[in-house]
Amino acid sequence: MIMHPGVLALFTGSLLTSAMILYAGWYGVRILRNWDLSSGSELQLALEKRTYLISTLLTYALGFELISLFLFVFTADRLHLLFSGAMCAAGTLNANGFGYPLLILKLVNFLLAGIWLIVNHADNQGYDYPLIRFKYLLLVPLVPWSLLEFSYLFAYFSGLHADVITSCCGSLFSLERPGIAGDLASLPVEPMRLAFFGTLAATLVSGLYSWRSGKGCYPFAVLSLATLLVSLASLVSFICLYIYQLPSHHCPFCILQGEYHYLGYPIYATLLGGALAGMGTGFLHPWRRRGSLSRAIPRLQRRLAATSVLLFAVFLAIASYQMIFSPFRLGR
Template sequence: MLTDYWVISLLLSQFCSLVLLTGAVLLSNQIIKRWSPGCFDELQLQLERRSYLVGSIVHFVLIFQIASLFMFLNVANHHLTEVIKGAMCADGALGVNTFGKNLLYLKMGAVLVYVVYLFLNYLDNSEPAYPLTPLKYWLIYPIFVLVALDLVVMVLFFYNIEPDVIATCCSVKFVVTGAQGYFSLFASGFTTGWLVLFGVSGGVLVLLLFFSSRLHWLKLIIGSIFITSAIFSLKYFFVKYIYGLPSHNCLYDIFWAKHYFVGYLFFGGYYILAASLICLVLLQLFKARLGNLHPKLMQKLRWVSFWTTLILIFLPLAFWWHWDGTL
């Protein structure tokens, strides 16, 4: 599989990202050690110029890394399914060996770390005194490790794919239907628990975001519970109404064109909500170092979180409500 053109593109782009980050790590070492905002000598001027260069490199690399998550998912969901026998979607393609889904989870988790750096970099560049330098550059080290690990696991995944081996695609789970042909809401205690948690956490989060301008740590905790329960509720209940199939719990097919790419809307919303809640916490942590920027920005992030939460609550409910019972 290492000779496949899509695989080569992914590996080459990831390798280039790692090379750029290696240079950024080397350049940031001196910034971390010698940065002195109270000095105005030649060394400090050089460090400020170097800081701008490092920040720009890391910024564009991380933007690409976030985009590469969706690129990788698209390759797994559309291209690899044509190459690997038996794989009907990304579930079968990624499940062909032990590295596939671990790589996807690694990419998904790393995005949140990238968001932290990008937001801190934005805040730092918005202030003339660069109050978050060199603090933000400490994040480059774990980011470098994540990108390097991403490349290693990606190589292992593609190298260990055997096209002649028939993959096992996503399993199905049959649920007893109701008298009128609708799926039972209380199909199992497991599903019911996630649905209840989805509704309760979503309602609490909406109220907190609307009425409180503080309690950002609590919002982040409730938001994490809401996002987790929303994903499980989508997988084990709402996704059936998108497909019109009571036995199909796969989350990968919702990224297909025949389902209007609604998966990108769902998971894009989850990431927007998580990122905005994380940014609210970061603003709260570093507000003493920031100027007049943070109150207005905090207000914008609150409303972004509020409306995103509402959309993520009502969007799956809309599929459930408008399903006409046909398969």
């Protein structure tokens, strides 16, 4: 294992959060099975008390999960110096077979954790634990995912050896390379550009509609997820080319480096934040008429929709600025 402070922080953090999530999951199952608000039994009272602990624990654990995605990518970027052949995080992640699956796990956990936190926030607004079952049902997929993430993290970092020769982003994200990275890089530019602006425009319009009227939250949530996926593919396919001003460099990680003014961080933060807030509106939608939350949820949904629209707009502004003001032009 490489004894880098970043690796230690990620490892300790992941160990603590998985322990917390596992503990919370154990009580989550008990709550799902035995929760009965009308009962005054000893078990019910104990569970009611326990929910405070669990939601505090999960707030910390999932809060860390949100930060740790960025910390992980940043650490991977820092570590690239240690591997011959690596020029950015792409090479570090490729240093063994666990790197890219771990990144995907972290991405999924980021979304799950964010949605859980949104639902939890809504639940805390009501006095009678209105979303408690839904909240703990959502927790169920988080437990195995976070345990899996921890084991992958452990396997990845313990399998990192500085003498490994890895591939640089230039060869991973090249047009000829078989596999998903190469496929993403070789996506045709014109249809991709159409899809990118199309989904973003649809999402922004639908978000504005949800914000104004409080309706249409399901389509907006689906569109937000679609925007996230299409934008990630578009970043590899053509947006990055404008930032690097190189027709052959498709790497989605080099934009995180100082040479490109750390532009990747605002790009990914706005994109992920926008998608999360947008998906949150959809997850809250079924409960908008629930007794004690009938005022709180619509208010929260509109706030989330506004946040999402704002973040997507900033993302769109950054991406279009690069495309319009870059001296680089893509030929047909």
